[in-house]
Amino acid sequence: MAAYATQGYVLDDTGKRVVVDPITRIEGHLRIEVNVDDQNVIRNAVSTGTMWRGLEVILKNRDPRDAWAFVERICGVCTGVHALASVRCVENALGIAIPKNGNTIRNLMHATLYAQDHLVHFYHLHALDWVDVVSALSADPKATSELAQSISKWPKSSPGYFRDVHSRLKKFVESGQLGPFANAYWGSKAYKLPPEANLMAVAHYLEALDFQKEIVKIQTIFGGKNPHPNWMVGGMPCSINVNETGAVGAINMERLNMVSRIVNQTIDFIDNVYIPDLLAIASFYKTWTYGGGISAQNLLCYGEFPSIPNDDSNNSLAMPRGAILGGDLGTIHEVNLNDLEQIQEFVDHSWYEYDTAGKGLHPYEGVTNPKFDPGPNIKGTRTAIDQVDEKAKYSWVKAPRFKGQPMEVGPLARYVLGYAMGKPEFKEPVDKVLTDLGLPLTAIFSTLGRTAARGLEASWAAHKMREYTDELIATIASGDTACANVDKWEPSTWAKQARGYGYCEAPRGALGHWINIENGRIANYQCIVPTTWNASPRGKDGEIGAYEASLLNTPMEDPEQPLEILRTIHSFDPCLACATHVMSPDGRELTSVKVR
Amino acid sequence: MPESETILVLGIGNLLWADEGFGIRAAEEFVRRYEPHERVTVLDGGTQGLYLLPHVQAASHLLVFDAIDYGLEPGTMKVVLDDEVPSFMGAKKMSLHQTGFQDVLAAAQLTGQAPRHLVLIGVQPVELSDYGGSLREPVRAQIGPAVDLAAEWLERWGVTLCGRASDEEPAMATRALDMDAYEAGRPSEAEASRKGDPRFLPGGST
Numbered sequence: 001m002a003a004y005a006t007q008g009y010v011l012d013d014t015g016k017r018v019v020v021d022p023i024t025r026i027e028g029h030l031r032i033e034v035n036v037d038d039q040n041v042i043r044n045a046v047s048t049g050t051m052w053r054g055l056e057v058i059l060k061n062r063d064p065r066d067a068w069a070f071v072e073r074i075c076g077v078c079t080g081v082h083a084l085a086s087v088r089c090v091e092n093a094l095g096i097a098i099p100k101n102g103n104t105i106r107n108l109m110h111a112t113l114y115a116q117d118h119l120v121h122f123y124h125l126h127a128l129d130w131v132d133v134v135s136a137l138s139a140d141p142k143a144t145s146e147l148a149q150s151i152s153k154w155p156k157s158s159p160g161y162f163r164d165v166h167s168r169l170k171k172f173v174e175s176g177q178l179g180p181f182a183n184a185y186w187g188s189k190a191y192k193l194p195p196e197a198n199l200m201a202v203a204h205y206l207e208a209l210d211f212q213k214e215i216v217k218i219q220t221i222f223g224g225k226n227p228h229p230n231w232m233v234g235g236m237p238c239s240i241n242v243n244e245t246g247a248v249g250a251i252n253m254e255r256l257n258m259v260s261r262i263v264n265q266t267i268d269f270i271d272n273v274y275i276p277d278l279l280a281i282a283s284f285y286k287t288w289t290y291g292g293g294i295s296a297q298n299l300l301c302y303g304e305f306p307s308i309p310n311d312d313s314n315n316s317l318a319m320p321r322g323a324i325l326g327g328d329l330g331t332i333h334e335v336n337l338n339d340l341e342q343i344q345e346f347v348d349h350s351w352y353e354y355d356t357a358g359k360g361l362h363p364y365e366g367v368t369n370p371k372f373d374p375g376p377n378i379k380g381t382r383t384a385i386d387q388v389d390e391k392a393k394y395s396w397v398k399a400p401r402f403k404g405q406p407m408e409v410g411p412l413a414r415y416v417l418g419y420a421m422g423k424p425e426f427k428e429p430v431d432k433v434l435t436d437l438g439l440p441l442t443a444i445f446s447t448l449g450r451t452a453a454r455g456l457e458a459s460w461a462a463h464k465m466r467e468y469t470d471e472l473i474a475t476i477a478s479g480d481t482a483c484a485n486v487d488k489w490e491p492s493t494w495a496k497q498a499r500g501y502g503y504c505e506a507p508r509g510a511l512g513h514w515i516n517i518e519n520g521r522i523a524n525y526q527c528i529v530p531t532t533w534n535a536s537p538r539g540k541d542g543e544i545g546a547y548e549a550s551l552l553n554t555p556m557e558d559p560e561q562p563l564e565i566l567r568t569i570h571s572f573d574p575c576l577a578c579a580t581h582v583m584s585p586d587g588r589e590l591t592s593v594k595v596r
Numbered sequence: 597m598p599e600s601e602t603i604l605v606l607g608i609g610n611l612l613w614a615d616e617g618f619g620i621r622a623a624e625e626f627v628r629r630y631e632p633h634e635r636v637t638v639l640d641g642g643t644q645g646l647y648l649l650p651h652v653q654a655a656s657h658l659l660v661f662d663a664i665d666y667g668l669e670p671g672t673m674k675v676v677l678d679d680e681v682p683s684f685m686g687a688k689k690m691s692l693h694q695t696g697f698q699d700v701l702a703a704a705q706l707t708g709q710a711p712r713h714l715v716l717i718g719v720q721p722v723e724l725s726d727y728g729g730s731l732r733e734p735v736r737a738q739i740g741p742a743v744d745l746a747a748e749w750l751e752r753w754g755v756t757l758c759g760r761a762s763d764e765e766p767a768m769a770t771r772a773l774d775m776d777a778y779e780a781g782r783p784s785e786a787e788a789s790r791k792g793d794p795r796f797l798p799g800g801s802t
Contacts, residue, residue: 058612058728060783066772073612073642073773124646172706177682179702209707213650227644230770 003043006543007294009552012037013044017387018559022050023569030535030574033388034551036559045544045551046390047535049397056368059525064090064517065489067525068231071513078575080113080219081506082527083231085513090233091310093500093515099482100475102235103309105222108259108468109229110305112218114461115266117507118411118454119215119274121573123201123208124180126451129567130281131193131201134186137173139199141166147196152276156207165203185561192284201281204273211269214262218465221255235484240476256473263469267462278455279436282448286437291447291568293550298405299324299413300533302335302512304505305464312503318464319505322417323402329420335402337501337512340364345528346399349390349537358540360401363514363526364499370396395537399545400528408546409509409533410572411453416444429456447550450571454507491520506530508573534572547572597657597754601635604655604711605746606648608641608662608697611773614729615663615721621731621775622661622717622742624768629743630757636750640768649700653709657753659746660697663735664718671734673742676716715749717742730779 003012013035021031035044055074059067067090071082084106091098098106141162148157173181193201216226222238223229230237241250303321306312314320323333336342344360347353353371354361361367375392378385388394399406407413418426433452434441443449488494494517502513509530516524536545544552550568557563607623609616620640627638637655641648652658660681666674682698704710719742722732731739747757760766771777 055612058783062781063772066770069770069772070612073610075643079642079644120646168706168708177702179706180699206707209646209649209703210653212647213653216647216650227642227647228640 004542006541007297007549009544009549011044011544011552013390015043016559018556018562018565019387020562020565023566023574030569031388032547032551032562032565032569033390034565036556040556040559042551042554042556042565045548046388046394047397047537047545047547048388048395049535050395056366056525056527059522061521061523063491063520064093064515064522065233067515067522068233071527072228072231075575078506078508078511078529079228080109080223081504081511082513083229084110085502085504085506085511085527087231087233087502088504089500089502089513089515090517091500092502093498093517094233094488094494096234096488097310097485098235099485100309100480101238101240101472101483102485103306104468104472104475105236105238105483107305108465108472109219109222111461111464111468112215112266114507115270115458115465116212116215117573118458118461119208119211119270121507122274122278122451122455122458123205125573126567126570127201127205127281128181128184129563129570130191130285131205132186132188132191132198133169133181133184133202134173135191135193135195136198136202137166137170137195139166139195141199144196144199144203147280148200151280152272154272154276156203162199162203165206166199168206169199169202185563188557188561188563190557190561190563190567192288193281194284197280197284201277204277207269207273211265214265218259218262221251221259232484234486234489235482238483240481240483242476242481256469256476260469260473263462263465266465267459270459270462275455275459278452279433282433282437282452285448286439288448289443289446290554290564291450291550291571292445293408293546293548293552294406294544295408295412295416295450295546295550296442296445297325297327298402298407299416300335300402300407300409300510301414301417302337302503302505302510304503319414320417320421320423321503322421323407324417324420325403325405329416332417332421333403337503337514342403343512343528344401344404345532346401346539347393348399348540349393349395350398351393351396352398360404363501363512363528364516364524366514366524366526368526390538395535397532397535397537398528399536399539400533401539404539406536406539406543406545407533409530410450411457411507411509412444412450413509414505415453415456425460429459447568447571454573494520508575509533529575531572531575535574547574601656602654603636603657603659603750603753603755604651605636605638605659605750606641606651606661607639608643608648608660610643611778612728614723614726615719615732615735616724617731618663618719618721618735618738619661620768621736622739622746624775625739625743626661626746627766627768629760630747631760633755633757635755636757638768645697646700646703648697649703649707652700652704652711653707655711657713657715658711659715659717659749661717661742661746662697663721663724664716666718666720668720670720670722670732671738672720673738673745674718674720675745676718678714681714681716713753715746717745728782730775730782 015035015037019033023030029050031048033046034042037043068083068086071086072079142159144162145159219229220226239250242253300323303317305318306316308316340362346360351372375389377389380386498517504511512528514526534546607619609619611617611620719738
């Protein structure tokens with residue numbers, strides 16, 4: 001192929017091909033292939049979801065009220081968000097209105113998930129792309145303490161504390177069992193932090209692991225159990241009885257006080273550990289400006305956190321709904337999940353087939369017919385592909401489009417939209433970070449910008465947790481304890497045919513579920529998950545999606561050690577288990593990197 | 597075992613993937629068969645990976661049910677103890693974010709809060725690639741024996757379980773995911789393609 005231009009990028013596949021398969025520390029299987037030029041700069045990028053997803057089809061003919069329980073099992077990361085999108089789509093189809101407490105509890109559980117998910121993503125999946133764990137071993141605990149105290153008032157910052165962490169880490173590494181730290185590129189020149197910053201980050205990695213203990217209690221209290229909390233079409237399956245003490249399962253004052261305490265701890269940890277760490281790390285990578293991809297052009301948000309129950313207009317949504325096209329921040333495009341012309345999925349480069357080639361289908365009309373056809377120009381064999389053929393079909397991920405355009409979804413999309421709409425709660429923190437780091441607004445369209453937006457959003461969500469907790473306590477105090485509306489619980493009350501959408505902003509981006517109900521049963525169910533947007537393969541005109549675009553023009557220190565690829569792909573917080581499919585039976589542990 | 601210590605009985609796997617559901621189904625059977633005990637927590641861990649860490653850290657004794665590739669005859673049950681457990685659970689990535697359970701154990705150790713006693717009751721799967729499917733007969737047949745074995749281990753750890761007295765069947769998850777409902781409600785193969793990517797799943801449809 002000669003070079004071709006699309007969306008302001010030039011793609012050229014003539015240089016050395018680098019294949020990274022699988023990308024580690026993500027959910028599910030993703031393979032990335034790039035071509036680098038003679039300066040090791042990425043000039044072509046190909047994103048392939050390597051597992052088939054068939055969730056929709058196994059829901060056929062099941063009870064719509066049970067769908068949430070199945071979608072909760074798609075993967076281990078996105079349980080709550082799929083459940084939320086699922087109950088919303090059934091409620092939307094059947095015209096079921098949820099009560100105020102149901103809405104507040106969902107908001108609270110969802111905000112909690114944001115805080116937890118972003119925290120886990122930053123420390124346990126993404127930080128290792130910026131933090132060199134082995135370098136931390138050469139840190140001076142006293143200097144680490146000085147660094148920590150200079151950036152935060154967090155109390156665990158004495159030289160003795162860091163000395164202890166240092167010796168624990170040393171013992172762990174010497175045991176030869178690296179566990180979560182295995183398979184990384186320690187010592188790579190792409191790591192820029194001094195040893196003390198590395199040690200501080202490792203200490204906080206461990207603290208964040210322990211912090212999870214507290215935060216999961218909120219899901220347990222409102223969802224009845226954790227993992228896999230309970231959800232319900234019509235509201236939430238909670239019973240509130242503030243006067244009871246020790247009643248099994250009921251939400252009483254004692255539990256609400258516990259929630260309140262955990263909320264305070266969450267705010268404290270995020271604002272005094274996560275955010276200072278993020279800024280400290282970012283300050284060493286300011287010149288690493290890559291990874292923006294299509295974020296400066298096309299961004300999509302479904303919106304989230306309705307302040308008015310059953311109202312998903314921007315009057316109600318704390319996180320707005322809207323789209324930006326062509327980089328025009330002055331025009332916010334309306335997004336309607338019911339409009340058959342807006343959101344469509346294409347399969348021209350995906351291993352599925354439609355009746356008509358080149359056509360896009362709205363999820364209401366969506367079909368999931370697998371057709372594995374690797375194309376004429378693959379290298380290797382049909383069953384062991386060394387190199388995919390991106391001119392043909394090359395991924396199990398479909399290509400979703402908004403008004404025909406590939407879109408980026410996720411925290412960066414949400415923050416840019418909030419910024420463009422002039423909402424102070426999004427604009428002010430962004431401006432502050434940029435000022436503190438001495439960077440222009442355009443710097444946000446980058447891998448680092450995506451990572452920073454996620455951190456700011458974690459803080460936003462933690463403060464929202466406080467707001468929703470207070471709201472819940474106030475509503476209960478006023479005597480309103482209803483959590484669910486069961487007026488339309490019985491299928492006999494439903495229309496013979498109904499369809500609806502369930503929107504959700506998952507931590508990793510816009511998630512949509514669409515349902516067709518016939519005679520009380522699921523006739524068709526379709527999901528478009530955030531990673532489907534971001535990991536999208538090419539469209540029929542060769543236009544590229546967010547992952548592929550984000551890798552272009554990035555220089556690599558060493559193509560044998562694809563740290564830069566991991567760093568940028570991880571910044572999207574991929575979840576391929578949902579975008580494609582769950583696990584391979586052998587679950588190969590080691591990433592293979594092949595350079596040809 | 598001292599009064600303050602607690603046992604976690606943990607089923608892991610994905611019940612949407614045929615024999616991958618063994619761990620969850622065994623944990624369900626455990627709950628169905630025995631009265632709750634104050635020192636025993638039974639958990640359907642799904643594929644939660646690192647999110648299971650808090651539960652693992654809280655336990656002094658950990659008993660895991662899982663489908664394990666031992667390279668043995670399908671349906672074979674095998675018990676692995678303590679230091680040997682991580683290597684058997686390393687090959688298969690589950691979740692969160694493709695973390696193996698091995699990594700969860702390593703993280704527990706790194707935080708200085710690892711269970712002191714580990715028992716893995718694993719069964720060699722027959723079929724993992726049947727999406728929406730349920731346990732195959734040889735694996736299903738091991739649920740009862742696996743729960744028997746678990747009770748023996750708990751006995752050894754000083755906890756005697758009582759059989760359920762009441763008729764009311766407790767459910768771990770929502771009833772929709774009960775094995776009977778799950779199996780009965782499955783769409784036909786013609787309606788719902790069941791196989792995945794043939795490059796990863798030999799013999800899969802294209």
